[in-house]
Amino acid sequence: MGLRDLVDAVLGKSTLPKAKSEKLFAMSTASITLESNLGLKPSGSAGICFKPIGASAYESTRKEIQELLEYSSKETETDFRLENDEFNFLWAIFKDPDLEDLVANIHLVSETLEERGFGGQLLCAIYRFDSEPEAGKAGRGETVYWIYNFKQGTYYPFVPLSGKQRDSPFEFKLRSEMEREMPIEENVEKWYPLWGIPF
């Protein structure tokens, strides 16, 4: 928080914070530690979620992303699909056994949106990890989502349980294990869940 932000806040110029894509790549190295220390394997699926602006801009943006991904997914051999959720947010969902390719595609989408001046519409990127039931320590057969918040430029863990509950003790454990490996959101009050992630 700089002085300018403070002045802006005082004057009520609520500019949307710029998206921070550069820290996205921390996931590539972090995944190695996640697997070796916690038995969490990349599930091969990831997604990026953003908020459409208006009907016309939305259609053209969606088309552009579609074309872009058709081109890039051929390069990386990644499956992708676009879909809307009940909040009317748009998702680009990727399937690829290679985590590097998932990160590359997500970065491509976020870069493109930022170049078009839609960086403020980026909500989050999400990577899914699964723990193997036979793994010793974290072996509860759980699904762990790492949510990347573009506005903060930080990751946070999200471990959903049934009935809109979340496994906070495990989330805290994940944080203490991983805080040296990746930029983790320090303020747990910002660890917002996303219920019903479509992958």
Added chain:
Amino acid sequence: MKRKWERDLGLQGRMIFTMFLLAAVYFLFLVFLSYNGTPTVVMMLFVGSFMAIQYFYSDKLVLWSTGAHIVSESEAPQLHGIITRLCAIADLPKPQVAIVRTQVPNAFATGRNQNNAVVAVTTGIMDKLSPAELEAVIAHELTHVKNRDMAIMTIASFISTLAFYFARYVLYFGDMGGDRKKEGGGVLLVWLVSLAVWAISFLLIRALSRYREYAADRGAAIITGQPSNLASALMKISGVMSKVPREDLRSVEGMNAFFIIPAISGSSIMDLFSTHPSVEKRIAKLEKMQQDLG
């Protein structure tokens, strides 16, 4: 991975250093007083007797002020059972056991030495925690007894109390009893220095107290062999868990515009004043120990 972590050299080093700084401040203060020709004997006697009362009757004072009452083995068999077992492991004489009737989850230990100790828990903490978690919390308190933290903290706070009373004394009585030639400025200087001494020693005591807490956390981890039990107990007691939001990110997204308002995260300055380290730091350290156990 190191399997032995009975001795945390860094922590001990910091404790010794803090104690050293306290002693140094104390010594400088005495030098300053004698240089100014203040009759310190009166002060020392007064403060000394005050501290002595605090030292010898601390357990009674604490029990009285918290409304804790001593319970016998027949009144609270489970609690006594836990404490008996933990004392056997920790090689401690069994302290008296007390219960406070309140929903506030808390536990504390008091007493000037191992033979005059009391361990107290609230009914709230017994309701809230699992047996394993309660055991970890009691092990933490027993470590305070074993480390004689009560006595150490009493002695450490002696100097800040002394400085505080002296500052007040100078404020109210000026240079009465001192030599008559001193100017008002001299009095002000003495007063300012006393206040500064008090402030510095206050912060040092807070730091020392936080180190003792970490040490007690370590002790609990060693006695129970399960650092994670204390970590989950701390999470439950402190309400850290309840800070994690439940509402969907997509439904609060509209609020993101407000996120630009700088949050005042004055944690670092507050850390200086607190007697307990932040729960999150303690939990992180305990989880680290759990990993080291492998």
